[in-house]
Amino acid sequence: MDKNYNHFSEKEIYALWEKRCLFNPDSFPSKKKPFSIIMPPPNANDPLHVGHARFVTISDILIRYFRMKGYKTLWVPGADHAGIETQFVFEKKLREKGESRFDFTREELYQMIWNYVQENKALMIEQLKLLGSSCDWSRFKFTLDQDIINVVYSTFKKLYDAGLVYRGKKIINYCPRCGTSFSQLEVDYVEREDFLYYLDYETIHIATTRPETIFADVAVAVNPNDKRYKNLIGQYATIPIIKRKIPIIADRLVDPKFGTGALKITPAHDPVDFEIGLRHNLTPISVIDENGKIINSPEKYIGLNTTVAREEIVKDLDHFIVKTEKISHTVGTCYRDKGIIEPTLSDQWFIKVSPLVKLSLDAIKEKKVVFVHKRFERMAKHWYKNLKDWNISRQIVWGIRIPAFRCNSCTYWNITSGEIPDKCQYCGHTKLTQDPDTFDTWFSSGMWPFATLMTTRKDDFKTFYPTSVMVTAYDILPFWVIRMIMLGIFATGNIPFEKVLLYGLVRDKFGQKISKSKGNVINPIEMLEKYGADSVRNSLVWGTLIENDISLSEDNIRGQRNFANKIWNIARFIKISFSNYPGLVPKEPSKIRKRLNDEDRNILKKLQLTVKSVSNNIEKCKLSQAISCIYDFAWKDLADKYLEGNKSREDKDTFLCVLRFCFTNCIKILHPFMPFITESVWQQIKEISIDDSDTLAGSAWPTNRNL
């Protein structure tokens, strides 16, 4: 054995595990209880970052622990097509080559992105292996695999048949440059300076930052309690330039303290106005089309973009402008190109969420789904209560195309489970046109736990659903976790997972958020090459609670590398000692009980307590406590005190037997955390070890009976 541990044999170790098929539950025909985790599929297109490294570590610790405990263990890996994200990255690449998505047909574009993603997917898989992930690669799923798509289709159909899918005109967040709508969550609100124009509507003055939308006004609203305007309610105001008369109405959403306290109502271009419009039965008028150009306005403005139109209209409004002031307010911007989002009326598919929310809240209340950390349960409930109907249409190509076909004759929509209808089910007409839109990524990934298990192996769904625990970052609780619960219960009648373990974000060593612009990005693969996967893994659970954000520093990783080296050297001491005493046969301490002294009994007792505490902590997902227990036992109790205090002892025989026994058990409980070094050590000393397991990864967790 070398003087120091070097981690360069990690790949061989991983290959050994794969060769033994240790990660495939089919190799264990036991009737034991199943334990399963579905991996949140990383974006196929991006290299792994430290956040991924954290969930890999956490999940792998749990998986390896339960595997050693004898459970039938399955960890399903996967990759996500990451709809909008990927298409925009790809389009950027096209632009660099002087091409655009409009140069290709839909099918060509899809195929090109598909090929591009396949190339990158391989890298992602490679990196997951470098981290030691003990997934069953034979069950790998991609979110655009045909069988996954089929599950998504039939779930959509089921939702439709249950009356939970509807097509509606709604205000959506539309980006005219990207040509797509975004969910509420994809819009960034930024603080901006703008002019607030006070306009004379004859009977009343209103204030607006968007004068280009005045031709879309259908009313002026005031707060019902606003004494200034009480007698105007029911009367009319007049839109300048076109002189159209519109009613003055009262609505509680109007803030009397803002501007003049009178709000022009433009239901087609503002979400609040849309809501007020609905309440008062006002018919919306659109003045901005999907390209961001003015329509339904006086001739001279038609076709202008909104910025130019605003300038022109402000010029023409002239003496109608009573006052102009600068204000700073928040404006919705596109999270991709940072441009202004136009709230626009559009036809989209929606999911009616209230029945699904009820199912989910009930499941949480009945403790069918348990959040390991209570505070996330509180957050989830809060989200559910504020969830609005879910717009699932996206105007992009890279995704799952919505199986909705509109009849060219009667214009009714035919919804299928994916198959192309040969005739309209309402009028029998044979010409139908498919909706060009694709599903929101979160809609299909919300089905991930059951879509994967329904398509891996024949009995997987039966055996492994609901999965044992969902491990994911807390920042996607609202995007993903709550939607998986809704869709899982709806589609299968059963919860998708029993526990939700949400972990905190990885930050830099000062606790700052990691971002490219700050230049504090930590590349896990670089660290792993430098210090070994075990060190990186340990540094991601060490010292901070799982549910809290963790500050990662290279110092920390180095500290864990030193720990790995300590483990290596205890093994080296044992190996050298045994080879110095060729006649020495390792015996279990229970067989030589009479020869044990106080120190021997003490360390054996300590081992027992450590195993117990580590098991408890892992089962409660308290991983930082678990690893620090092992760390203290291995380094302080075993190496510094016991080994150091006994190395020159007369009774070498007993000492070495006790040491060997404690150490082999120690690397067993350390294995889920640091699989490579422990396996590597096991391969070195297994001939003098306590059991005859060929690999440590496939060995059994220590139990009270054999301690």
Place this chain on the structure above:
RNA sequence: GGACGCGUAGCUCAGCUGGCCAGAGCGUUCGGUUUACAUCCGAAAGGUCCCAGGUUCGAACCCUGGCGCGUCCACCA
């Protein structure tokens, strides 16, 4: 405006349902050269547990209020 957190050693953080002199890692200082490891060993310094009240025999921990910081969400035209 709403929700959820955080404030403990120089830094990053533990401290579970109130109870032994408040802990760890890193850093700092001092001392160790053979024989498992300098990626090591031994020792030391370093804390008004954000502030103020309250509950209690007893509070870093529970309650109330403040101050400071962070994240997410949202409907200010």
